[in-house]
Amino acid sequence: MNICVVILLTVLTTESVALIDNDYEAGYREIRTILFKQQEEIRELKKISLVQEKKLRSLENENEALRRNVDELNAIVLKLEASRPTTNPSDDINSVSNTSSLQTRQIDHSGESLFSNGKRLTTSTPVAFYAYMSTSENAPSNHHTLVFDVIKTNIGGGYNKHSGMFSAPVAGVYVLTWTIYSGDNGKTVFGIFVNDDMVCSTFGETNDVDYDYDSDTGVIVVSLNQYDDVFIRSIMTCSTNIVSFAWNTRTTFAGWKLD
Known part of the structure; x- marks a missing residue:
């Protein structure tokens, strides 16, 4: 009787260990599958990030170029403003063209x-x-x-x-x-x-x-x-x-x- 009980317990223990091993292996495979998927997603996000960074750098370069153009135009305007005559052409309006006015x-x-x-400002x-x-x-x-x-x-x-x-x-x-x-x-x-x-x-x-x-x-x-x-x-x-x-x-x- 005791021998039968021992044999039965041994069989049950072996089957339980096998079930646990199977569950562990299945869980491990599932975790690995999830990890692989996440790694793929990370790689895709990195690719997208690199593309966005390139676009951002391109926009920054374009923005800087536009700024330089504006500054160059401002410098030209300043030179033109500085070179204009300080005399009032209306003093000699009969001898100058309408453009000079x-x-x-x-x-x-x-x-x-x-x-x-024609209105003159005074001090x-x-x-x-x-x-x-x-x-x-x-x-x-x-x-x-x-x-x-x-x-x-x-x-x-x-x-x-x-x-x-x-x-x-x-x-x-x-x-x-x-x-x-x-x-x-x-x-x-x-x-x-x-x-x-x-x-x-x-x-x-x-x-x-x-x-x-x-x-x-x-x-x-x-x-x-x-x-x-x-x-x-x-x-x-x-x-x-x-x-x-x-x-x-x-x-x-x-x-x-x-x-």
Whole structure:
């Protein structure tokens, strides 16, 4: 009787071990199958990532090329502005063509250049402007001129929202101020230029923290001749964005003539 029990227990134990081995082998095969599938998926994701990285680099190169083109065009505009005559062609209007009379320009409140209407500005004419950037700019390159495209004040019509330049409509002593918001984790350096001369600059630096904006403001008092151009331009390649929104955190440019 005891021998039969022992034999039965031995048979049951052997079968149980076999079942366990079979279950283990099946589980192992299933895990290996899952791992192989995941490895294939990872390889496919890596391929997709490489393609996206190539596309991103291509877009960055195109963006940098466009920036360089814009900066070159801005430099050409500056040279043309600097080379224009400081005399008023309306003084000799009978001896010049209508094309030359473009030099006797006034600028309206929208920032567009217009033909002169014959009205002369005097040194006692009040001049003041204030404008801000409606959108942020992604890491401006070196020699990039900021354009403050939303005009809130433009008494005397000296500021142009398309070029970002203030051209003194009359000679005098002016107060000029600007505020630049720098984005996360980077540095920015901007100078204020009168024609080709940098008068002052501001520096911004932020940490790698979300919404760690840096606000830098500059103020200068400077004597300007009629038609002198004033603008804000980067003096290094910025490693972070210039932040500006319509409702808050505005990057601004303003000025006024002292009486």
